[in-house]
Amino acid sequence: MKTTRLGLMAVVLTGLCVNLAAAYTHYGTSVTANGGLLYWPSGSMTYRVNSQAASQFNIVQPGNVSSVIDQAFGIWESGCGFNFTRGSQTSVTNAGYDAINLVTFADTAANRSALGGIACRTILTFNSSNVIFDADILFHPDLTITTVSSSTDVRQPNAHPLLPMMLGQAGHCIAVMSSPIQSASMMRYVAGRTAKTEAGRLGTFLTRDDQIAANVASAKTGFFTGTGTISGYVTLGGAKVYGAHVVAVDAATGIVAAGNVSLGSNQGTKFGYYRIKGLPAGAYKLYAEPVDAPYASDNWEGIPSWGDYWGGDFTGGYRTTFQGGNAAPASVQVAAGGTTAVNLAVSSGSHSILPIYNALVPAGISPAQAETGSVLYQTLNVHTPIVLKPGERRTVAVNGVGLIGTTISCSDPAMTVDVSGLRTGVLGDDTEYLIFQLAVPATSAEGPRNLIFKSGAETAVMTGAIYIDPQKPFIRRNSADRTWRLME
Amino acid sequence: MRYLVIIALFGILAPRAAAAGPSAGPDELARFCRRADYILHGRVTAQSFIRDRDGLIWTSYTLVVAEPLKAPVPAAVKTFQFRQPGGCFGDLRQVATGSADIRRDDEVILFTRDYGAGFQSVAEGDRGCLRVRTVTDARRAAASRDRRIVPAACKVAPGRASIDLDRLKEQLREAVKQGAGAGEAGR
Numbered sequence A: 001m002k003t004t005r006l007g008l009m010a011v012v013l014t015g016l017c018v019n020l021a022a023a024y025t026h027y028g029t030s031v032t033a034n035g036g037l038l039y040w041p042s043g044s045m046t047y048r049v050n051s052q053a054a055s056q057f058n059i060v061q062p063g064n065v066s067s068v069i070d071q072a073f074g075i076w077e078s079g080c081g082f083n084f085t086r087g088s089q090t091s092v093t094n095a096g097y098d099a100i101n102l103v104t105f106a107d108t109a110a111n112r113s114a115l116g117g118i119a120c121r122t123i124l125t126f127n128s129s130n131v132i133f134d135a136d137i138l139f140h141p142d143l144t145i146t147t148v149s150s151s152t153d154v155r156q157p158n159a160h161p162l163l164p165m166m167l168g169q170a171g172h173c174i175a176v177m178s179s180p181i182q183s184a185s186m187m188r189y190v191a192g193r194t195a196k197t198e199a200g201r202l203g204t205f206l207t208r209d210d211q212i213a214a215n216v217a218s219a220k221t222g223f224f225t226g227t228g229t230i231s232g233y234v235t236l237g238g239a240k241v242y243g244a245h246v247v248a249v250d251a252a253t254g255i256v257a258a259g260n261v262s263l264g265s266n267q268g269t270k271f272g273y274y275r276i277k278g279l280p281a282g283a284y285k286l287y288a289e290p291v292d293a294p295y296a297s298d299n300w301e302g303i304p305s306w307g308d309y310w311g312g313d314f315t316g317g318y319r320t321t322f323q324g325g326n327a328a329p330a331s332v333q334v335a336a337g338g339t340t341a342v343n344l345a346v347s348s349g350s351h352s353i354l355p356i357y358n359a360l361v362p363a364g365i366s367p368a369q370a371e372t373g374s375v376l377y378q379t380l381n382v383h384t385p386i387v388l389k390p391g392e393r394r395t396v397a398v399n400g401v402g403l404i405g406t407t408i409s410c411s412d413p414a415m416t417v418d419v420s421g422l423r424t425g426v427l428g429d430d431t432e433y434l435i436f437q438l439a440v441p442a443t444s445a446e447g448p449r450n451l452i453f454k455s456g457a458e459t460a461v462m463t464g465a466i467y468i469d470p471q472k473p474f475i476r477r478n479s480a481d482r483t484w485r486l487m488e
Numbered sequence B: 001m002r003y004l005v006i007i008a009l010f011g012i013l014a015p016r017a018a019a020a021g022p023s024a025g026p027d028e029l030a031r032f033c034r035r036a037d038y039i040l041h042g043r044v045t046a047q048s049f050i051r052d053r054d055g056l057i058w059t060s061y062t063l064v065v066a067e068p069l070k071a072p073v074p075a076a077v078k079t080f081q082f083r084q085p086g087g088c089f090g091d092l093r094q095v096a097t098g099s100a101d102i103r104r105d106d107e108v109i110l111f112t113r114d115y116g117a118g119f120q121s122v123a124e125g126d127r128g129c130l131r132v133r134t135v136t137d138a139r140r141a142a143a144s145r146d147r148r149i150v151p152a153a154c155k156v157a158p159g160r161a162s163i164d165l166d167r168l169k170e171q172l173r174e175a176v177k178q179g180a181g182a183g184e185a186g187r
Helices: A001-018 A065-081 A109-115 A163-172 A190-196 A210-219 A265-270 A375-379 B024-035 B138-143 B165-179
Strands: A043-051 A083-086 A099-102 A120-127 A132-139 A226-235 A247-248 A257-261 A272-280 A280-291 A332-334 A339-341 A353-361 A386-388 A395-401 A408-411 A416-426 A433-440 A447-455 A458-468 A476-479 A482-488 B005-008 B036-051 B059-069 B079-085 B087-091 B092-096 B107-113 B129-135
Touching: A043 A065, A043 A132, A065 A083, A065 A210, A099 B059, A109 A120, A109 A132, A120 A163, A132 A163, A163 A210, A210 A257, A210 A265, A226 A280, A226 A332, A247 A272, A247 A458, A257 A272, A257 A447, A257 A458, A272 A280, A280 A458, A332 A339, A353 A386, A353 A458, A375 A408, A386 A395, A408 A416, A408 A433, B024 B107, B024 B165, B036 B079, B036 B087, B036 B165, B059 B087, B059 B092, B059 B107, B059 B165, B079 B092, B079 B107, B107 B165
Parallel strands: A043 A083, A043 A099, A099 A132, A226 A339, A386 A458
Antiparallel strands: A120 A132, A120 B092, A226 A272, A247 A257, A247 A280, A280 A332, A353 A395, A395 A433, A408 A447, A416 A433, A447 A458, A476 A482, B005 B129, B036 B059, B036 B107, B059 B079, B087 B092, B107 B129
């Protein structure tokens, strides 16, 4: 009987939600136009680079600025079929609404004001029918940028690699917004982390999560052919929940497949609704987590106060809840081409376990060594996923609230969480830290994994905190002279 | 105990035993304060939209000032106008990624700067506007660190996981003092 109801619901939802937001795409003003998503009706965008870019004094070579910009747009184009074309250079310097989709590094008062002191931003202009007219990308003229695009090359001191920054901005142009999956290339702080840490290739390619978002936004390839969907409502005591982060994790491998955020009240009957597309057929563990920590509402971009499409503060007052219960999460089956309806009823209460930051300790340092102040300070203060290669064993650190005494695990059952040398303590901001080791099997597949902390019935998840990357490069910045060094 | 908590923390992450380790925290906060023309505590009471000659839409806000923590002129100002990019103009909407989420009736600690266009903008994107909220659960407040507010490098030593409003204002006044007279290159 239950199966029948679920099946009926699946049919209804499939019919209603042709293109409603999935992954981390920007909702439009209209709930109905283009399924509620912002879009370019032509399916293409021509961008033009301000002519000062090539001679910008603080862009350090080697390489060509325009070619890196092309590379970033090209990564999205190859990932979702949306057509990006580079037009001729332009003398237009300032962002605005002028039908020129501008990439500018120009040093003008207007651009400095529009940036307001941040490194880069995208300004999207659209209308109440969700049609995008203009997309401008601004870079701060004081920023030192390098065109060396991959972390596999040694970079200039203090230079920010252009490609990860540009990749994020190019994604914004098609209304792909920031991802709360920590190891996604669209995670908001990706540019900072690639400038500061050994985050590896992240930010220079599209992770699965990024690809799904791109294809929701573009829908020009057969990307979703043969994949399935999980969708439904998140509720708390029967009331719809706005802003729950719902995540599907491959039940066998523990790889984070994709996620979505439940919609706001201005979405009418879709209030509290989530939809996760692009799932290969199989079994998934599904959970909803509040947007408190480690992923706060700042992981989304530019939530505007004039809000005819967001809809107020995210719902609070609930804990991370797995479908089927935190003690023994159920497996949700997804069939190729099908939609599985799952309504997630979350548990009320506030978290007593709240991980905030995680960090990868430099190679060769044990948990005990990592506990010394300088190491812990340097590692636990940036948004950095733990990027590991297959076969690697490394010390990692996590800080947060209520962590001491929790059971630590990884969503990937093949990975080993070694707590034999566990170090715990309290930081200057009253948060607790845990330092332990992770060991990755040599055969691990690429992709994001979760770090999980349990105490009694409560579970907290750091979604996508770990990324296994066989191609992980081996450089890191020397903290003393800020140069980049090959480590292996 | 009931805290008025800024949903953003200036906490340092050095272990207590190593508090004498990296000490960039206070200096960083001082730099952040120095870069701002104004640091104001107040309540947002109105907003309107302006479209400039490039076609950029700005949201202009009115802040009723409760207390100026930094102001370039003697603090007699009771209302204060500031902007950030993004907004509505007729049928047009503009979103500027990284903007602060500022709503009417929000109580805020605001950092602004004139970046050369002749008006005060929210400084450092969404890190320049701290929403003051009442949080009754101190543990939850401790975890509500909002990294939007302060540059990643901006740490205060030795910080606490939750800061009541008075304590934060005291820290900001001290940081403003530290930053005074030190100069700041660039615009």
